Amino acid sequence: xxxxxxxxxxxxxxxxxxxxxxxxxxxxxxxxxxxxxxxxxxxxxxxxxxxxxxxxxxxxxxxxxxxxxxxxxxxxxxxxxxxxxxxxxxxxxxxxxxxxxxxxxxxxxxxxxxxxxxxxxxxxxxxxxxxxxxxxxxxxxxxxxxxxxxxxxxxxxxxxxxxxxxxxxxxxxxxxxxxxxxxxxxxxxxxxxxxxxxxxxxxxxxxxxxxxxxxxxxxxxxxxxxxxxxxxxxxxxxxxxxxxxxxxxxxxxxxxxxxxxxxxxxxxxxxxxxxxxxxxxxxxxxxxxxxxxxxxxxxxxxxxxxxxxxxxxxxxxxxxxxxxxxxxxxxxxxxxxxxxxxxxxxxxxxxxxxxxxxxxxxxxxxxxxxxxxxxxxxxxxxxxxxxx
Amino acid sequence: xxxxxxxxxxxxxxxxxxxxxxxxxxxxxxxxxxxxxxxxxxxxxxxxxxxxxxxxxxxxxxxxxxxxxxxxxxxxxxxxxxxxxxxxxxxxxxxxxxxxxxxxxxxxxxxxxxxxxxxxxxxxxxxxxxxxxxxxxxxxxxxxxxxxxxxxxxxxxxxxxxxxxxxxxxxxxxxxxxxxxxxxxxxxxxxxxxxxxxxxxxxxxxxxxxxxxxxxxxxxxxxxxxxxxxxxxxxxxxxxxxxxxxxxxxxxxxxxxxxxxxxxxxxxxxxxxxxxxxxxxxxxxxxxxxxxxxxxxxxxxxxxxxxxxxxxxxxxxxxxxxxxxxxxxxxxxxxxxxxxxxxxxxxxxxxxxxxxxxxxxxxxxxxxxxxxxxxxxxxxxxxxxxxxxxxxxxxxxxxxxxxxxxxxxxxxxxxxxxxxxxxxxxxxxxxxxxxxxxxxxxxxxxxxxxxxxxxxxxxxxxxxxxxxxxxxxxxxxxxxxxxxxxxxxxxxxxxxxxxxxxxxxxxxxxxxxxxxxxxxxxxxxxxxxxxxxxxxxxxxxxxxxxxxxxxxxxxxxxxxxxxxxxxxxxxxxxxxxxxxxxxxxxxxxxxxxxxx
Numbered sequence: 001x002x003x004x005x006x007x008x009x010x011x012x013x014x015x016x017x018x019x020x021x022x023x024x025x026x027x028x029x030x031x032x033x034x035x036x037x038x039x040x041x042x043x044x045x046x047x048x049x050x051x052x053x054x055x056x057x058x059x060x061x062x063x064x065x066x067x068x069x070x071x072x073x074x075x076x077x078x079x080x081x082x083x084x085x086x087x088x089x090x091x092x093x094x095x096x097x098x099x100x101x102x103x104x105x106x107x108x109x110x111x112x113x114x115x116x117x118x119x120x121x122x123x124x125x126x127x128x129x130x131x132x133x134x135x136x137x138x139x140x141x142x143x144x145x146x147x148x149x150x151x152x153x154x155x156x157x158x159x160x161x162x163x164x165x166x167x168x169x170x171x172x173x174x175x176x177x178x179x180x181x182x183x184x185x186x187x188x189x190x191x192x193x194x195x196x197x198x199x200x201x202x203x204x205x206x207x208x209x210x211x212x213x214x215x216x217x218x219x220x221x222x223x224x225x226x227x228x229x230x231x232x233x234x235x236x237x238x239x240x241x242x243x244x245x246x247x248x249x250x251x252x253x254x255x256x257x258x259x260x261x262x263x264x265x266x267x268x269x270x271x272x273x274x275x276x277x278x279x280x281x282x283x284x285x286x287x288x289x290x291x292x293x294x295x296x297x298x299x300x301x302x303x304x305x306x307x308x309x310x311x312x313x314x315x316x317x318x319x320x321x322x323x324x325x326x327x328x329x330x331x332x333x334x335x336x337x338x339x340x341x342x343x344x345x346x347x348x349x350x351x352x353x354x355x356x357x358x359x360x361x362x363x364x365x366x367x368x369x370x371x372x373x374x375x376x377x378x379x380x381x382x383x384x385x386x387x388x
Numbered sequence: 389x390x391x392x393x394x395x396x397x398x399x400x401x402x403x404x405x406x407x408x409x410x411x412x413x414x415x416x417x418x419x420x421x422x423x424x425x426x427x428x429x430x431x432x433x434x435x436x437x438x439x440x441x442x443x444x445x446x447x448x449x450x451x452x453x454x455x456x457x458x459x460x461x462x463x464x465x466x467x468x469x470x471x472x473x474x475x476x477x478x479x480x481x482x483x484x485x486x487x488x489x490x491x492x493x494x495x496x497x498x499x500x501x502x503x504x505x506x507x508x509x510x511x512x513x514x515x516x517x518x519x520x521x522x523x524x525x526x527x528x529x530x531x532x533x534x535x536x537x538x539x540x541x542x543x544x545x546x547x548x549x550x551x552x553x554x555x556x557x558x559x560x561x562x563x564x565x566x567x568x569x570x571x572x573x574x575x576x577x578x579x580x581x582x583x584x585x586x587x588x589x590x591x592x593x594x595x596x597x598x599x600x601x602x603x604x605x606x607x608x609x610x611x612x613x614x615x616x617x618x619x620x621x622x623x624x625x626x627x628x629x630x631x632x633x634x635x636x637x638x639x640x641x642x643x644x645x646x647x648x649x650x651x652x653x654x655x656x657x658x659x660x661x662x663x664x665x666x667x668x669x670x671x672x673x674x675x676x677x678x679x680x681x682x683x684x685x686x687x688x689x690x691x692x693x694x695x696x697x698x699x700x701x702x703x704x705x706x707x708x709x710x711x712x713x714x715x716x717x718x719x720x721x722x723x724x725x726x727x728x729x730x731x732x733x734x735x736x737x738x739x740x741x742x743x744x745x746x747x748x749x750x751x752x753x754x755x756x757x758x759x760x761x762x763x764x765x766x767x768x769x770x771x772x773x774x775x776x777x778x779x780x781x782x783x784x785x786x787x788x789x790x791x792x793x794x795x796x797x798x799x800x801x802x803x804x805x806x807x808x809x810x811x812x813x814x815x816x817x818x819x820x821x822x823x824x825x826x827x828x829x830x831x832x833x834x835x836x837x838x839x840x841x842x843x844x845x846x847x848x849x850x851x852x853x854x855x856x857x858x859x860x861x862x863x864x865x866x867x868x869x870x871x872x873x874x875x876x877x878x879x880x881x882x883x884x885x886x887x888x889x890x891x892x893x894x895x896x897x898x899x900x901x902x903x904x905x906x907x908x909x910x911x912x913x914x915x916x917x918x919x920x921x922x923x924x925x926x927x928x929x930x931x932x933x934x935x936x937x938x939x940x941x942x943x944x945x946x947x948x949x950x951x952x953x954x955x956x957x958x959x960x961x962x963x964x965x966x967x968x969x970x971x972x973x974x975x976x977x978x979x980x981x982x983x984x
């Protein structure tokens with residue numbers, strides 16, 4: 001009645017959603033992610049035909065699949081970035097519970113695809129690796145717990161999150177998937193560090209690691225030989241690592257040319273773990289440096305943006321996600337250049353793999369949702385020059 | 389630090405006065421405190437996030453720099469470094485006593501195939517069959533087109549063969565470096581050296597292991613890197629070995645023998661200077677062992693070591709020597725030699741049922757090779773003492789020679805050494821030993837009476853072993869053996885200037901099936917020593933089933949077969965050994981007599 005008399009009540013003057021999203025999103029990071037995905041498709045064109053030939057598919061079968069999964073991943077990323085941090089947290093907790101249950105039931109219903117580690121559920125048309133989806137969910141849940149710990153009278157979140165970490169690491173270790181287990185441990189460590197781990201503890205840890213390393217190096221011949229072998233400049237050229245190193249050398253600064261690479265024919269993991277070697281061989285150092293720069297931009301920009309964040313939960317979750325993402329990329333590339341011992345880890349967005357692509361999209365979507373610009377009370381800082 | 393109370397009394401009171409709820413003040417203070425704490429935390433987190441960012445920047449820079457370094461360096465072919473090969477292929481050389489090469493290594497190549505990399509399997513198979521005629525084309529095509537990923541084609545290639553395979557030009561054919569064992573002297577000393585084969589094999593190298601003879605007996609030593617490639621020096625003399633093999637080969641043909649063996653030994657050191665067994669083989673291309681039939685017919689069979697035979701009358705000298713050692717007789721003591729000798733239900737005849745008796749001097753017993761004479765001596769000595777004496781000479785023990793075959797060839801002895809065994813043992817029947825055993829026993833008896841241990845390794849000075857007989861007995865034994873050659877059964881063994889002494893042995897071969905002996909198959913042995921007046925070397929020559937067909941009917945005694953062959957060996961080797969021929973050893977007494 002009132003509406004009829006006075007006309008409709010004006011809608012609360014909210015901003016339109018999409019322009020608001022566009023104005024607050026971290027456009028640099030978003031562009032970097034899109035570029036990485038594009039590079040992934042480009043390298044897929046080079047690296048996956050041998051695999052397709054081995055498995056009897058069309059030459060670009062895996063590129064098509066990658067494009068489909070990539071589309072799904074980008075959609076997931078976009079939808080996730082639109083959410084508020086609260087919504088992200090709620091959904092992430094639900095997703096984490098699902099992924100955790102899936103992970104726990106893996107030994108009973110999972111399959112190992114003949115690779116010796118039970119990590120996948122086979123769905124017929126595709127396979128799902130629960131640990132990929134568990135990672136972002138875990139980061140959010142752990143960040144939530146640690147942040148809650150900081151509230152006055154909050155729950156003992158740190159201890160709880162540590163217990164959760166141990167359980168998950170245990171579950172991953174029995175698969176066995178030590179790479180993911182290390183990643184989970186690392187994510188928790190980063191969040192604990194940022195939430196204010198005592199400096200004394202950090203120093204003690206560093207000293208303990210150094211001491212243990214020295215004792216092991218001097219005491220155990222086996223360990224010492226492993227380390228020496230890793231440090232020694234010559235590498236047996238007939239191993240995967242040798243082929244990868246050689247491909248990087250072969251590529252030089254500008255590469256041997258598109259489609260001219262050889263390493264993809266000799267490396268069974270050329271489309272996943274050693275895709276950076278394919279990139280280095282065919283496109284040279286230029287593309288590799290570009291890829292490194294893209295990852296570095298995403299990680300460092302996100303961390304810098306999170307520095308201004310007032311909400312501890314957002315700060316922790318964002319930092320955890322960014323660091324996990326960055327470390328995964330760094331480990332992958334570090335293995336190829338023999339900075340790190342061999343460890344199967346995919347290059348996010350670039351390596352082939354449906355699970356890792358979609359999970360990566362969700363994770364980066366969360367990260368971008370957390371790093372969106374929102375009022376942080378800077379005015380208060382300026383006007384009242386609050387004690388800092 | 390001054391704590392601000394959550395409920396400051398002044399404000400509470402004034403608020404109450406104004407009728408406001410004082411809890412709001414507490415909440416406001418709480419909120420303010422919370423804000424302060426968050427600010428503090430954010431400040432700390434800000435620093436730590438900065439640390440993380442810098443760390444990531446550094447880490448990414450390191451990865452990038454490393455990429456740049458790698459990209460700037462030269463690529464290497466993916467090929468395993470030779471230093472990574474875990475198999476030590478280096479094997480020490482084997483030389484003779486003067487350092488001349490008997491066995492050495494040669495770098496060569498093996499040929500293997502990666503069938504899945506092969507472009508034209510059928511053409512490759514045809515070309516390979518042309519190079520290696522023993523390969524089967526159908527078999528190769530089947531292997532090349534099947535599922536095999538790797539197959540050996542040849543273990544060793546000659547340079548010409550390698551070039552020919554190169555010229556096929558197929559990427560599926562690959563070469564692996566090999567070190568192969570080479571015996572430059574071919575068949576010479578084949579049984580001593582044995583041979584070598586490949587053990588564990590990889591593409592990049594293979595282990596060379598000994599399969600027989602010295603190569604196997606010293607396998608560990610030859611492969612031990614601690615020896616630093618020092619060669620293994622054998623006691624064999626290449627020149628003597630050549631001479632002996634030539635003569636034995638000719639003698640074996642002339643005497644229509646199916647096998648021959650010869651051992652030349654230094655009486656003082658026990659060093660085997662030459663050892664030949666015929667027929668022999670080429671250790672570079674070792675034949676396969678016989679899978680059926682008698683192993684002793686294989687050329688791999690070392691008659692000088694593995695061939696245990698009843699060596700016949702050559703053992704008579706030990707009975708004479710023991711009798712002298714026990715002071716039962718002297719060389720000129722007359723011995724009952726009235727044939728035949730009856731012992732229980734056994735009757736011992738002389739050769740061709742002659743009778744040398746009724747009495748013979750001990751020397752003549754040996755010279756005429758009287759079975760009855762030595763049989764009677766054995767009865768005087770006693771079975772146990774005789775057995776102990778032979779045992780001390782080492783003829784019942786496995787040969788202590790450094791050949792892998794030596795311990796396997798055990799002498800055959802009867803379990804119960806009864807008196808009849810003692811009688812037959814005097815003329816070498818009833819137990820079997822190898823020619824090398826015999827040579828060692830002769831050396832021990834004739835070198836002055838101390839035990840020697842036969843060896844194939846070059847020795848420096850050798851300390852004398854335990855005493856077997858007195859030096860006088862040793863001298864007398866040598867003189868008796870000399871007389872055998874001068875006026876006895878071994879008259880064809882005379883080599884002018886070298887004072888050969890020796891004892892023949894003609895033994896009927898033991899039937900391989902059933903009991904008893906063959907009538908027309910003999911093992912003929914001549915155990916000789918030269919020079920007899922100062923024994924330095926012992927030579928044992930054994931011929932298997934010889935027969936001298938030059939006369940009206942075949943002659944099968946040692947005196948007609950083994951002795952002339954041994955004499956020729958001595959004629960050839962004595963000068964090589966540095967012995968001066970003593971031309972016309974005119975007795976000094978004769979000259980004195982003429983002057984008187």
